[in-house]
Amino acid sequence: MSDGLVRILHGNTFVVSDTRGDIEASADDPTGLFSFDTRFLSRWVLTVGGERLTALSTDDLQYFETRFFLVPGTGTVYVNATLTVIRRRAVDDGFREQLTLLNHDGSPVELTVRVDADSDFADLFEVKDAMAKKGTRTTRVEDGRLVMAYERGTFQRTTTVSSTKPARADEQGLEFTVRIEPHGSWDTELHVVPTLLGPGGRRLLPDTPVATGRWQDMEDDLERWLAAAPRLVCDSDSLRATYRRSLVDLAALRFTPMIAGSRSLPAAGLPWFMTMFGRDSILTSLQALPFTPELAATTLRVLGDWQGTRVDDFRDEDPGRILHEMRYGELTAFEERPHSPYYGSADATPLYVVLLDEYERWTGDDELVRGFEPEARAALRWIDTYADLQGNGYVAYQRRNEQTGLENQCWKDSWDSISYHDGRLPGFPRATCELQGYAYDAKVRGARLARQFWGDPGYADELEAQAEDLKRRFNRDFWVEDGQYYALALDADGARVDALSSNIGHLLWSGIVDDDRAAAIADHLLGPRLFSGWGVRTLAEGEARYNPIGYHVGTVWPFDNSFIAWGLRRYGFKTEAARVAAGILDAADYFAGRLPEAFGGYDRDLTKYPVQYPTACSPQAWSTGAPLLFLRTLLGLDPMGEHLLVDPAVPVDIGVVELLDIPGRWGRIDAFGRGLVDVGRWP
Structure with a gap:
C-alpha cells in the first residue's frame, strides 16, 4: 500500500517527494524538505531537455537514502528511451542528490539539465492549516549558488543550493549544459543546506559541511544499531x-x-x-x-x-x-x-x-x-x-x-x-x-x-x-x-x-x-x-x-x-x-x-x-x-x-x-x- 509519496529522513530532517523525486508543494501539502519544523524547500523539479521525467522505479536503499530511476518524457511502446536519469538522494542536515545521466545511444547528445528550486519557509503548523506568511522572503545568486532566505524579526532561515559541477544559477534554480558521448555518462552532486539563525545572525546549529563520507557514516550507524x-x-x-x-x-x-x-x-x-x-x-x-x-x-x-x-x-x-x-x-x-x-x-x-x-x-x-x-x-x-x-x-x-x-x-x-x-x-x-x-x-x-x-x-x-x-x-x-x-x-x-x-x-x-x-x-x-x-x-x-x-x-x-x-x-x-x-x-x-x-x-x-x-x-x-x-x-x-x-x-x-x-x-x-x-x- 502506498500514497504515492517517497519519504527519507535522518535526525531532525526529512524529505517528502513524488515518485520522480520532485517536490511541488501547495499550501497544505506535506511534501518538501523539512528541518526543525520549517519547510526549507517547497519546489524541487528536475527537467532534462525541457521535459519532465517519468519514473521507472524507486529504490529505498535506507531510511535516509533513496534512488530514483527515470527517463525523459512519457515514451511509448514503439520508441525506446535512449537516456536514463538516476537521482540518488540522501538526507543529513539537509540533503545531497547525486544526479547521473546515462546515454544509451550510439551518438553523442547535448542537453539542458535544469533544477527549479523554491522555498516558502512554511512553519509546519502553517502547512497543516494553510496559513499565510508574515515575514519577508528574498532570493539571490551568490558565487554560483542559489540562496533563498526568510526573515521575520530575529527569526531567520536560509536555504542554499549548490552543485559540484559548474552551473548557471538564477533566482529560480540551477541550469547545466551537458554533452554526453555515445554510451557515456554525466553526473553532478547537488547540495541543499538549510540554516537556522537567531538574534544577531547567530547560528542555532553548527554549520555542518556537506561531506560525501557521511553516507557511509550513516550506513555504519544503522548497522551498529541493528547489530545491538x-x-x-x-x-x-x-x-x-x-x-x-x-x-x-x-x-x-x-x-x-x-x-x-x-x-x-x-x-x-x-x-x-x-x-x-x-x-x-x-x-x-x-x-x-x-x-x-x-x-x-x-x-x-x-x-x-x-x-x-x-x-x-x-x-x-x-x-x-x-x-x-x-x-x-x-x-x-x-x-x-x-x-x-x-x-x-x-x-x-x-x-x-x-x-x-x-x-x-x-x-x-x-x-x-x-x-x-x-x-x-x-x-x-x-x-x-x-x-x-x-x-x-x-x-x-x-x-x-x-x-x-x-x-x-x-x-x-x-x-x-x-x-x-x-x-x-x-x-x-x-x-x-x-x-x-x-x-x-x-x-x-x-x-x-x-x-x-x-x-x-x-x-x-x-x-x-x-x-x-x-x-x-x-x-x-x-x-x-x-x-x-x-x-x-x-x-x-x-x-x-x-x-x-x-x-x-x-x-x-x-x-x-x-x-x-x-x-x-x-x-x-x-x-x-x-x-x-x-x-x-x-x-x-x-x-x-x-x-x-x-x-x-x-x-x-x-x-x-x-x-x-x-x-x-x-x-x-x-x-x-x-x-x-x-x-x-x-x-x-x-x-x-x-x-x-x-x-x-x-x-x-x-x-x-x-x-x-x-x-x-x-x-x-x-x-x-x-x-x-x-x-x-x-x-x-x-x-x-x-x-x-x-x-x-x-x-x-x-x-x-x-x-x-x-x-x-x-x-x-x-x-x-x-x-x-x-x-x-x-x-
Whole structure:
C-alpha cells in the first residue's frame, strides 16, 4: 500500500517527494524538505531537455537514502528511451542528490539539465492549516549558488543550493549544459543546506559541511544499531521482515532535539510529528525497552530536564507536569503557538513514572532512578495537586489555552474522540478511564521506587494506600453495570460517559481492573463490536459516533493494540493476547512490514486486506514499536529480579520463535517459543 509519496529522513530532517523525486508543494501539502519544523524547500523539479521525467522505479536503499530511476518524457511502446536519469538522494542536515545521466545511444547528445528550486519557509503548523506568511522572503545568486532566505524579526532561515559541477544559477534554480558521448555518462552532486539563525545572525546549529563520507557514516550507524538489538530467528518470514522494518524505522525516527545535546529519543512520526512528544516518546520507549533500552534512558533524562516548573496558562504548564510537544518553528518563536514546549497532556506525567520504574526493572540502572527522584516525586505530586480538576480524586483535563491548546489531552486527542453512547460530547473537565489506570500504576510503581531506591518507606506506604483507594473508587464509579464494561470517562458532573472503547484494554495493562471483572473486559475486547479481525477498534461498532475510518472513533491503531495485548497477558488471557497480536501482525504484511499510525476498522470478512487510513503518519513511532511489544507479549517476557521470565504463548501460524541476546540487568539472554496457540481463522 502506498500514497504515492517517497519519504527519507535522518535526525531532525526529512524529505517528502513524488515518485520522480520532485517536490511541488501547495499550501497544505506535506511534501518538501523539512528541518526543525520549517519547510526549507517547497519546489524541487528536475527537467532534462525541457521535459519532465517519468519514473521507472524507486529504490529505498535506507531510511535516509533513496534512488530514483527515470527517463525523459512519457515514451511509448514503439520508441525506446535512449537516456536514463538516476537521482540518488540522501538526507543529513539537509540533503545531497547525486544526479547521473546515462546515454544509451550510439551518438553523442547535448542537453539542458535544469533544477527549479523554491522555498516558502512554511512553519509546519502553517502547512497543516494553510496559513499565510508574515515575514519577508528574498532570493539571490551568490558565487554560483542559489540562496533563498526568510526573515521575520530575529527569526531567520536560509536555504542554499549548490552543485559540484559548474552551473548557471538564477533566482529560480540551477541550469547545466551537458554533452554526453555515445554510451557515456554525466553526473553532478547537488547540495541543499538549510540554516537556522537567531538574534544577531547567530547560528542555532553548527554549520555542518556537506561531506560525501557521511553516507557511509550513516550506513555504519544503522548497522551498529541493528547489530545491538536482539536477533530474531523464526519460522515466519513475514514476522522477521516486520521485526527488521521496526528496528530500521526506530533508527530513522531517532531525534536529537536542540535541548538534548547529542542524545536521541524517538520522534513521534512522519510527516507532522518529527519532534519530541512526551506521551509518544514514553510509550515507544516502553515498547522498545527489551530491544533498545537506551531510548528509554534518553527519554527519561530529556523529559525530566524539561518538566514543568510553574503555572503557565498559555502553555498549559504546571509544576511537575511532563511536556506534550516541543516545536522550533516561526509560530512557536513568536508565541502564536504555545509549543516551546507545550504541556497539554494529562497522561505523559503518570506514564513518566511508569517508564522510570520499568526501565530500572529491565536494566538495573539504579543510578538514573536515584538521579531523577525529584522529577518522579514532582510527577506524582502533579497527579494529586494539579490533575484533580473535579475534586473527586481522579485525573482530569481542561485546556487553559482556549485558542490553540488541545481540547482532549488524552491519547485520543481529536475533537470527537470522547463521547457518550448516543454520540453527545461531554463538557469539561473530562476524566478518561485510562488516565486513572496510568495514575494507579504510577503510584504502585512509585511506591516500589521509594521503598527500594529513595530510602523513604513512609512515602511508599502512602502511595500504596492511595493506589488501593483509587482502584476501589474507580471500580465503583466507572463501571457500567448493564454493559459489564468501564465507561470511557466521567464528565464534569461525575456522570459516566458510557461509550464502549478500546481504552478498557489500557486498564488491563495498568492493573486497575478488579480480577473478577477482567474476563468481561477481555470478552468485549475480542467481541465483534470491538475486534475487527485485524485488531481492536478505537470505538465499538454500534456507538453513535462509530466510523471505521474515523481517526479515534473506529479505526484500528497498532500501538493501542500492543498495550491491549500486554494487558490481556497481565490478567492471564494468553490466547486472547495472541489473537490480537496475530491480527495486527497479519495486517503488517499488507503495509510491507511498516505498520501505519492507524488503519480502517472494517470487519475482516469484508476485506482481504486492511483498509488504509488516508492521512496516517508512516513511519510512526509507537506503531513502529508495536511489533516489538507484541514479541515481548507472545514470549511472555517479564523481569523478575536479576532474571528474565519467559512464558511463551505463540500463535500456531508463526511457528518457532527465538529471540537471541535480549539485553538487560542479566547481561544478554535468549528466549524461545513454539507456536501452540490456536487463535482461530479468518475468511
